[in-house]
Amino acid sequence: MLCSDGTKKLSFGGSIKDGDLVIVYEKRDVMKAVKVSETSVLQNRFGVFKHSDWIGKPFGSKVLSNKGGFVYLLAPTPELWTLVLSHRTQILYIADISFLITYLEIVPGSMVLESGTGSGSLTTSLARAVAPTGHVYTFDFHQQRAASAREDFQSTGVDSLVTVGVRDIQGEGFPDEYSGLADSVFLDLPQPWLAVPSAGKMLKQDGTLCSFSPCIEQVQRTCEALKKTLEIFGHLRCSFGHLKFMKGK
Template sequence: MLPIDPTKKLSFNRRIADGDLVIVYERYDTMKPIKVSEKGVLQNRFAPTPELWTLVLSHRTQILYIADISFVVMYLELVPGCVVLESGTGSGSLTTSLARAVAPTGHVHTFDFHEQRAASAREDFERTGLSSLVTVGVRDIQGEGFPDQLLGQADSVFLDLPQPWLAIPSAAKMLQQDGVLCSFSPCIEQVQKSCEALKLYFTDIRTFEVLLQTYEVREGNFGSWQDSDGASSFLKGCKKRQRNNLEASGTQTVIARRNGETRGHTGYLTFARLNCSM
């Protein structure tokens, strides 16, 4: 029996210290063991991007996800240097992506009527290093409109409000010439009332619903991808003769199928451009 070295004991300390061996979890199929070093640096491709933050942030409210966010950023025509107004802040999912789009010289002014929610969002932006790009204000935009000091300064405005039509007159005053507005609403009745209000100040009014469909892709033979009922998902869509030939051949190929867990309706995105003739 080997003698026990009293200086080498298992550590049950829950705090990671210099020299500890830890398992770094990067994603569901990627983990790696590393030895912690006080001056060491771990580099990988999983940087804290806005997309990752959307997946892990605390949900204080219902949030926008990647499909809607990317559509909003594109149609608001955001580039570095733009000034964006947002109401309401909510959990800050969209705000984070807006900040990246306008960085390093632009700015996002975001407002929420709920003081504690605004404070929590402000703390999150400090943690993610966005505090220099984002100003969080406490204000009832539906009832009071945007602050007068922002008059005519915004390139874009985003509204996520129960009654966005109440804020549209104020939003129009905040926008620069040719500015763009987007309103997010879960119900079509909200969209209809918003469009009626938009017609007084805006042109080029369009509404979209983004339904993202993802696919699983894997390599194998045609008969290898089985559903719970034992039938090949890929082959279900084939004619009987094709199915028999493919199953018999055992051909290796790349197989793709729709993911059944795809998110459905989130909301309607209504865009409009400020009417320069007014």
């Protein structure tokens, strides 16, 4: 859906079309992502479902199989996508994602830098948070992982809001072209302290930085790097109290 100014609004209204991605819901813990194709069928324990019967129905519809069994066809919202996506890496889940977006103060129109992309769970939610006029620039050092993420973002309809780059942020830092432009920077890296100086350069006045790490040793080293960076970039807002929620995945 497009807004009046031509920008894209992340919306799943309307009817299911050939080529759309839907989340097939069998029960709470059994869901899968399926790309609709007029000539394809889905077979499961409830019977055979023709994709052609799905086309034209609204998201959320209950559809019947040849045996009278049924499933629901749900929209690929960021929450549902997090539950069904391919795990190329360990991912963030809804509770952590909600907390992160709140603390990063991401709103429509924000510009966000992220590293690394991984499986794209957080990235999809970031895209919805910045829509319709913001943008997420996400980076991963692994070329194939980045390519898979691009395909996923296209499937879920957020590709116009996300740019995926292949870059070693720990070793190279963020591209200079984003210096002083980012509202928020998110780091999910093995050695995030190496990227902190570059992140400091990227943030706007009063920008927000978050580093998410599983080990307290990583948090301690990142805190040390943040202290040094704050001495250089005094305009950055970084409350060390916020680091409490960055300790675990």
